[in-house]
Amino acid sequence: MTWLKGSAIALAGAVGLGVAGLAAWEPFFAHAAAAPAAPRTYAAEIIRDDYGVPHIYGDTDPDVAFGVAVAHAEDDFFTLQDVIAMSRGRYGAIAGEDGAKVDFVYHLIDARGTAAREFPKLPRETRALLEAYAAGLNHYASQHPGEIKLADLFPVNGEDIAAGFALRQPFFFGLDSVIGPLVAGKPLRPEHGPDIPGFPREKIGDGSAVAAAAAPTRAGRRLVLPLGEEAEHLGSNAFAVRPEKSGGPTTLISNSHQPLRGGVAWYELVVESGEGWHFAGANFPGSPFPFLGHNEDLGWTNTVNRPDMIDVYQLELDASGTRYKLDGAWRDLETREVILPVKVGPLVLPVPRTVHRSVHGPVIVNDKGAFAIRYGGMGKLDQLDAYYRLNKARDLSEWQGQLARMAIPSTNFIYADKAGNIAYVYNAALPARPELDAVTADWRSVLPGNRSDLIWQGAVGYDRLPKLINPASGWIYNANNEPWTAAGARDDLKPADFSPVLGIEEKQTNRSRRAYKLLSEADKLDRATLARIKYDTGYERAGYVATLWDALAKLKATGQLAEARDLLLTWDFAADGKHPADSLALLVIRDFMSAEYGNKPMPDVAEKLQAASDHLTEHFGRLDPPMGELLRLRQGKRDLPLDGGSDTLRASTTWDVAEDGRLSLKHGDSFIQWVEWLPGQPVRSQSIQPFGAATTRPASPHYTDQMKLFVDHKLKPVHFWRTDVVSHARARYRVTNRS
Template identity: 75%
Template sequence: MKFLKGGVITLAAVVLAVFIALATWEPFFAHQAKAPEYREYSAEIVRDEFGVPMIYGETDPDVAFGVAIAHAEDDFFTLQDVIAMSRGRYGAIAGEDGATFDYVYHLLDARGTAEREYPKLPEDTRALFEAYATGLNQYADEHPEEIKLANLFPVNGEDVAAGFVLRQPFFYGLGNVVGPLVAGEELRREFGPDIPGFPREGSTPGASAPVDEAEPGGQARRDLVLPWGEDAEHLGSNAWAVTPERSGGPTTLISNSHQPLRGGVAWYELGVQSGEGWHFTGANFPGSPFPFLGHNENLGWTNTVNRPDMADIYQLEVNEAGTQYKLDGEWRDLETKTVTLPVKLGPITLPVRRTVYRSVHGPVIKNDKGYFAIRYGGMDSVQQLDAYYRINKATNLEEWQTQIARMAIPSTNFIYADREGNIAYVYNAAIPDRPEDVKANWRGILDGKRSDLIWEGTVDYAEIPKLINPASGWLYNANNEPYTAAGAGSDLSREDFSPVLGIEEKQTNRSRRAYKLLSETEGPLTRAELERIKYDTAYERQGYVADMFAGLETMEAEGELAEARDLLLTWDFTADNQGPADALALLMIRDFMSAEYNNKNAEELPKVAEHLQKAVDHLTTHFGRIDPPMSDLLRLRQGNVDLPLDGGSDTLRASTTWQVDEDGRLSLVHGDSFIQWVEWPRDGGRVFSRSIQPFGAATTRPDSPHYTDQMGLFVEHRLKPVRFWEEDVRAAARSSRKVNNAR
């Protein structure tokens, strides 16, 4: 018994030791960053009646320091997630889902890229990022009770740069290459004209046929997939620009980006002004010292996601040992590195070991079908950090376009306008400079043994689609192809662009509606007309909408299902909360939109009867009827505020993605988010703008008055004033405080 008792005590001690080790190892094992070299910063944070900060400073770095502190005051919770991602430690916060992104962090060599390339940036750009990191460190030092992961701070500019390297490729769909390759699943291509000699088909990587000639399909979905855990397959944005000649008044820029309402790629509104000429208002994502879109005194821009073919996949021939791959008849060493991914499970964090590979092509993924290398636009670069900073301070179209022409910002459409009355659309994309004289199917699985298929650099700016000051006087984009942007007689011709560029050929319902409404407006595109277009809730009976209704018209049903079918066939094709069929249509239409958007094959398309039955079951379970008002179903919810919404998936008034709450209501998680409406008066007067957010400036601070204070305006299609000019900022100020790091 004494021996048994001693054994139990020993076992308990071992278990306790293991538990303590698993609960404490990660912060000590993690990479420790060195704080930026000391430099004194001083900024003033002035907040208006909605809590939106304007940050003032003598120098640009002073302002960047203040940006970090202001953003942390409103959303330090999310900023920590983003910093953890930039350090490969997100799994220690978010468990298995976080570890998935940590794997991608190592796969893309985000840290190595930052270490190599960040020191090459201009000194003033690095100064901006070091100041921003200093602000984050100071807030962390002053609020230790808010820190959710030990040894996450200090951070430096290199850490912030690594976060950019990790996040940017996902905006053009790199996740839809990485994901299927890791799982060994079929890849799809969905855009662009067919490359002559290579028909478009699906393929599975690792097929036994020669990868260049007999296996021509294999293109991954290029929908927007972001590594923050949102329902990413439905994402989109709208943007408009109108000349003063066409508006009959001001040059107008409307920014209507659709992002998740919370998390690492949710918009944060702010303004900046320095004594060095940096004066800008707009919005950024957590982890950035500058706005990504908005306007300064002279010009502005907004963005929508585009989906060019930015990634190529190569199947490698690897030796039996898995240590070398063949290139041009010679064996080369396959780079391998074992990484440790932290995976939080309750009170403990498990260390999970994974091997990442790299060849001269780029990152390599091993699956059951072999080894596959990925090469993508913008790979191993941090130049976007500098380009975004420069366009913030551009003063005219020429200066702005010079920065865009660097092809440093890997992707996203730009819609531009300025005080001189210029408008522009640029299909911005760092598209690989693929050799057109080489026989290869760039949409397929390429032969990794051929070095002539390993391209270098991107195409020239002159090769990508762009429109400046079209005769129509208007431009728009709603995640559609660049060949419908300005109306008949002004649009670009697809024949002018090489199929090797891989430019998508895709329409959304939003693009069909915007194009139709803009084209049909014969008179001036006044503010009222543009508001009517922006908040439009209608669907065109084309594409997936037509397919869904064709299925309904031929569907046989009885009883309640037949009643629902007949009701839905009376729908007026608007999601305006007015008709008895709106709720049914809202529940039905998103999956059909997703199927078209993600290029699913016939076997994967939604079954009309099956989806209608699910919609009926949901409505009868939670509302006791199949025709409740849509406003009872679709809600904007934050804290104790619960408001009705209009709009649907893929309408210009976008209520795109939601979570189903316990009461059966649909709580919006993605859709219309930050909206900014900018006008430069025709007579040369000062720029004027308005904006709105779905919730408020302090999205993760329930005790803040700005946690929900914009919700009422948002659901009523109203905008609030943007405080851009200092006298307006001071007049509307509700708080002002100076921050510095003086020792």
């Protein structure tokens, strides 16, 4: 972005810095950013199973957290360093302009200030966990100095780990989609409001207009900052089934859709301590504990929800631009200068930026004025403690007690346990907005910043969130859809029972339509039936799919474009690699899905069809190559065919286009875990990753060893119990920071 590059070059010329100075200033400048914690001795045992998945054991929970950091660094120290650099505002020194965007947001939302203020308030045992995790990273870094890619990045401490959470947590509900347009001075799209002409809302089965999914909503606005994922394509599927519906076990299926690589790619692990922490699941780089999975008694998974948790206020500034009016009085706008490191070739240039803050929250000043942002969970880090407690919860009541704290800012939770309970919670720190009429305050638009009564405090109570416990249908699902379709027609919640001020989204996905239909039609949801649903590749002719196909049917075309149109009109709406139109459909559909997810105008059908046709004829010499030749799972030298599509339950969502014209999957089905509790039997589970445990270690046997299972719709066993782990051990060793 030129807003970085131009100022960096100008600054470099103005101060007359030499090449040596430009190369050396950044680590020197950052050297004192984080001091190491007081020394403590940690010791953990790591056992790696047949697939290299680490099972980490320790006498205490901090011992285990230390081992989690070491094990993850052994497999992906490359990505962990990126995450640590983000948590210290230094990512631009690694990733250039893209990294500097993240660093700007780090300063704008005051991630470090939040960590410095809130980390000491966390319970002692939670702080100890984060300090131990930091010690594990420091230990690995000290033992492998040749792998370090940024000087003085280590040592780190617990506050650094907390700062990483403070930075990343609001991006899961779309903060980037507000910051991006405001920085660029672009208009914000309207959010959840009344029906927009031409885009009425749609409910499953009500026969209303098919273009509902295109209705703009603020929660869906996206301008991606490079935190490792394409926010426009966030997604996941989750299923929970009671024994009476499955005919046997209580079942929990976690089917998260995350990037296959990077800072929010799943890392699988099993942890067990002498203090009762025993959990199998997955975390993101930079976390000492799993975010989803199961213990002996219960488990949960998550899907991204899209509530309106962000409000924007336009401030009234005085002539100097240094004060804003609130309740008739002028207040000083908090302003500070920050330096963004920006890597350009061999140099790291210092780029000055100004960040502002009002009592509302972060402030962005552009040529249209000054805009303050307030969002759910702002300035809080309670989620660090809540996730830790969830890992150790033993029953539904204890588990709900942690969610009831409203500490975890967003994401749906789908739950199951050994007692046969299942649950769905539309979890979100929904702002406690005053119930005012639209004339007084339209929460769907930019709000006046001169009224303190519009500055809400905290979140609504847990009792006001949509939730379902043990519905009569015996099943629950979510596929990033509105909470009004979750358990079947008899049990579904009614939107009229929830205030519109809560900002709950009203939107479906194709995955939701398919799951709802298939689950509702099934007499029994046994393992075979659930597997067919989970790996379903079908599309419903509804929403943006119907919009696209209706436009195709009306499209006037000749030549190759007409041939492509006619081929698509014969399609069977299944991305299973069996129809000659599959490749063409795969290429065309994704941008329409993206428009729906991002609440953008639908693309031009002729333009997208022409581009897809040109791509296929250029690289394959035909319009109908087998989809498996086009869509690939690639890692190192392994190159395998894939099925599934954008927004199918078997998700192959986004990809990179390689030089040979093939599509290399980068986001979609990622960590999958299938958990079962049979009456009177210990929990058992299976899982799979797209590549393997060691995602950035090409020399490791676990770099690609799960790929064939993944493309074949197969799972591998999770060795939850120690006796089982030991019998499948391929490596077993102890790690400690003792000198």
